[in-house]
Amino acid sequence: MRDQEPPSPHTDRRLTTRxxxxxxxxxxxxxxxxxxRGQLSSRRVPGGRGSTFDAQEVETLARRNRRESSGSSASGGELSVRTRLTLIEPNTYYFxxxxATELAARHTYEEVAEWLWTGRLRPGNTFTAPEASVDAARRAVDALPEHTGPTDRLRVAAIAAAVADPLRFDLSEDAVLGTARTLIPTLVAALPTTRGGRRRDEGPLAQRLWARLSGRDADEASLRVLDTALALLVDHDLAASTLAVRVAASARAHAYAAVSAGLGVLEGPLHGAASGLAHRLLLDVLDEGDAAPVIAEELRAGRRIPGLGHRLYPGEDPRARVLFGLLEEIPRAAPALAAARDIVATTARHTPLHANVDLALAVFTASAGMPATAGETIFAVARTAGWIAHALEEYGERPLRMRPSGHYVGPRPPQPLPEPEPLP
Structure with missing residues (x-):
């Protein structure tokens, strides 16, 4: 039972705005x-222009604000959100x-997702999508132009699946978990298979996703890399897309809409699309046979070298470390691995940056004959589980709390009404 607040001596008193x-x-x-925002109630002053406020209600809000500010970041006023999901430290991270790296090495993506959602492991767990959801998502995705990118396809699939679910507005934990377990396989099933790929809609999710990424037959070692990559990428604290998801969940958007918000942010070149840039760079190095001229051209064009460095890891990205270790067991990945090492070594002459997960994904996708967008697809499918975990946390918080105040720097009012300009 929650302790009650002590009664205020000012319970019957009304406060002025000041x-x-x-x-x-x-x-x-x-x-x-x-x-x-509904956080305070007010009462107009009879015969006046001002308002009054219940003293106890104001004091309760003030105490709550003090508690929240005491848990906020001390690093220059940056937004800080309490979470039980992911802790990032200089050399590793935890779910x-x-x-997290040990979890990903020992358990499937589906099992790691369940651990993140519920704190329980369910060995052998697989996700199954309802037929109606898959049919709606596939029809919507199939209607898109052929050049449509993977994140757009996934976003359209999520919206179509939402429309097919009459219970989508149920935000109870059990309902949201049910949505999570069906939405992720629906997203994968809605993606078109590659030329030569054999569509699979049963079995481990990594196996189903493979046919949407590569026309080659999947060997056990390659499927292990894909499954491990999905598990490693499940969550990474408050990345930009995850923050967007929490804002949507704070407004009590349903889980499909929250995931759609994350997918919208993910499409930026500084987030989910970064692995595609690293993939193209890697192919250029493989074609050239030497990283030096490729790196020189990138720097001459004023572009940042993709796949290197991470603001949260001063050393090697632990996700990259795990994936590189697995890729070393695949003979056909050897040329791409050598090219990646060449990129790191060449850049280190001036800036000692370590490889990040985007470069590791690029080695995997390039050596598996996948398109440059494959890393973005892997990232989006994997992170959907983390987004739903954060949405679940946010549904348990005060609604609409993700509402920072703007610092207005425009012209001071009152300004005169603008004069209409003639049409050109």
């Missing part, structure tokens, strides 16, 4: 912003306190 603002430590206009 008094409420002083107690909350905000500007008077922010008090009315709290009212508009619910367990080393």
């Amino acid at each position: 008094e409420a603002a002083e107690l909350l430590g905000v500007k008077p206009e922010t008090v009315y912003a709290y009212v508009s 619910r306190g367990v080393d």
Whole structure:
């Protein structure tokens, strides 16, 4: 049972706007912003223009704000969100306190996703998509132009699956977990198979995804790399796409909509598409036979070298370390691995940056005969599980809390109405 707040001696007293603002430590206009968000109630002053506020309600909000600010980041006012999901440290990262690289090495993507969602492992667990959901998603994706990118396809598939689910607005934990277990295989099933690929809609998710990425037959070692990559990429704390998901969930958007928000952010070249840039760079090095001229051309064009460095890891990205280790067991990956080492060594002459997971994904996708967009697809499918885990956490928080205040720097009002400009 939760302890109750002690009664306030000012329970019957009403506060003016200025008094409420002083107690909350905000500007008077922010008090009315709290009212508009439903966090405070107000009462108009009879015969006047101002409003009054219940003293106990204001004090409760002030205490809550103090508690939240005490848990916020001390690094220059950056947004900080409490989470039980992922902890990132300089050399590794953890899912619910367990080393994520060990989890990914010992368990399938589906099992790691369940651990992230529930804190329980379910050995042999696989995801199954309902036929109606898959049919709706496939029809929507098949109607897209041929040049459509993978993230667009996944976003359209998520929206179509949402429309086919009449229970999508149920935000209870059991309902959202049910959505998670069906949405991820639906997204994979909606993707078109590559030329020569054999469509699979049963078995481990990595096996089903392979036919959407490569026309080659999958060997056991390659499937292990794909499954491990999916498990490693399940979550990575508050990346940009994950923050977008939490904002959507804070507004109580359903799980399909929250995932769609994440996919929208993922499409940026600095996030999910980064592995595609590394893939193209790797192919150029393989064609040239030497990283030096390729790196020189990238730098001459003013472009950053993709696949190197990570702001959260001063050393080697632990996800890259695991994948490179697995790729060394695949003979056909040897040329791409050598090219990746050449890229790192050449760049290290001036900037000692380590390979990140994007370069490791590039080695895998290039050596498996996959297109440059394959890494983006792997990233998006994998991260969907993490997005839903964060949405579940956010559904348990106060609604609409992900609402920072803007710092207005425009012209001071009142300004005159603008003059209409003639049409060209």
